[in-house]
Amino acid sequence: MTTVQHQTDAAYDDPGKFRQRLLSGLEASIAAVGYRNTTVADIVRRARTSRRTFYEHFETKEACFVALLTASNAAVIREITAAVNPAVAWRTQVRQAVEAWIGCFESTPALTLSWIREVPSLGEAARLLQRNTMEAFIVMIQTLCDTPQWHKEGIGPVSRPLVIMLFGGLRELTATTVEDGGRISDITEVAVKASIALLGP
Template identity: 65%
Template sequence: MNSTPAATTLTADKSAFRQRLLDALEAAIAEQGYPKTTVADIVRGARTSRRTFYEHFDSREACFVALLSDANADQVTQISEAVDPSAPWQKQVRQAIEAWISSAEARPALMLSWIRDVPSLGAAARHLQRDAMETFIAMVGALGAGDEFRAAGIGPVSRRRIIMLLGGLRELTAITVEEGGRMSDVTDEAVDASIALLRPQAG
């Protein structure tokens, strides 16, 4: 059954309000950090009401999880679109890492919040981190199954190796940022380490 014009408009309005709330939360995080951000701050930034907020989210934490989930999906899309599957596999690795770093640095407050604030979410954090990791595993798996990787004797890349790769990159960048550096400071090191981990072993 096709949606009526009224139903379509209602769905679009709900989506728009949801996005306004997410944008307001991200702006508040950039201004004062997640721990100091309240539902009142989000509502004020979105220029809407508490009632509207609770129509979309059960709590501030639920809004935060939704923001990070959407950001993760956007990041995966940007990385996938930045990689040229016809390029040599080493170049594809660089393209993927540069796109990952670029997308993260475009939203620095959110990147820091991933590192510093997500652990405070408890069980919600574990679900969020697992879902984010699974999304990235699927993306890397798809890239590693491409023709150039297969021709080099690499693809498909095993799930365990992808987890090792992603875990190492995550820790490297988290420590770098926590120490006051930029993710882009480790670009070449991240590329070289990833290539070394993926490179076919002699024999």
């Protein structure tokens, strides 16, 4: 998952940026003290705004957290899509996508860990978040694999069940690695090989 970009001080003066400021404040607090130890007071202090402004945008800290993770996932999808060159060999494209995936999550270790540890406690909000995240990644993977470069290798369209297996496996491998204190980059080769094996003709 990538860092939600912080706005400049000038942008902070724009009332339309308050939501982004709050998301950035939550992300900074997660990095400093973790999600569970973060309070609304911490978020507004780091966002340099007020509790009133917070509650104008979010009903609860959990709602702000879901919004942060949603924005982070959207940024991950953008980065992966941008990293893949549709003109190169399909196996190279797979490596580009996997390396971008890993790079995104390694760049925000605290947020990645909070995804693993905290999201399950959010109940229905977590289920909706996870479902929406999966759907977005399914669309991305199917789109990346639906190009002339893939078709000429006899690949595609990639089925939804296959993408779910691929996405679920990568996510679980990433989560297990982080939980065990490992480096996400250590899974690069096995993730590339597994993805090629699943997607290949």
